[in-house]
Amino acid sequence: EAGVTQFPSHSVIEKGQTVTLRCDPISGHDNLYWYRRVMGKEIKFLLHFVKESKQDESGMPNNRFLAERTGGTYSTLKVQPAELEDSGVYFCASSQVGQNTEAFFGQGTRLTVV
């Protein structure tokens, strides 16, 4: 069974450009989460989808970040325009709905804004 897959694994862009990160969750997982780790700091929650609906986006830093989950399958996280402080590793995780379910994480996308 395929795990959570994230594309690209690395991205280097200039300040002011747009970048779109993609996450393919495990098939059948209705919960999808985005997290971010800024260098050397803790991994922080960004938002949570249940199917195609945003359940909680309290962790989104500002309106330059836009997350979508079309059809409740894969998700994209767009940063437009990117700023230097957006650099970090963006993780995606998915889980089944229900109690005591484990969240499975992707390998992350390392974003560098120069």
Place this chain on the structure above:
Amino acid sequence: AQSVTQPDIHITVSEGASLELRCNYSYGATPYLFWYVQSPGQGLQLLLKYFSGDTLVQGIKGFEAEFKRSQSSFNLRKPSVHWSDAAEYFCAVGPLSGSARQLTFGSGTQLTVLP
């Protein structure tokens, strides 16, 4: 607000030595507790989790962790470290109820294993 503290940023041990990684949490209710590991180029992998019951939990790769409510701690241990254990380790807490697993992570502990 919930928080997780991993006081050791970097730990170095010799192969075969024992290991203990510290984790303290602050949470308003009884939490779910997790340890994840990230090896180079890999995603976060769940080592073990505590929901309820026996406070000593066993995980994969020979790791175990003990939940101590009085100390708000969930330290990770391994009796004999292998070179392949070199990685970054994250402690995390999450809500006890519901399926929404919004996790709060610590800042991680980088483990180096000497031959």
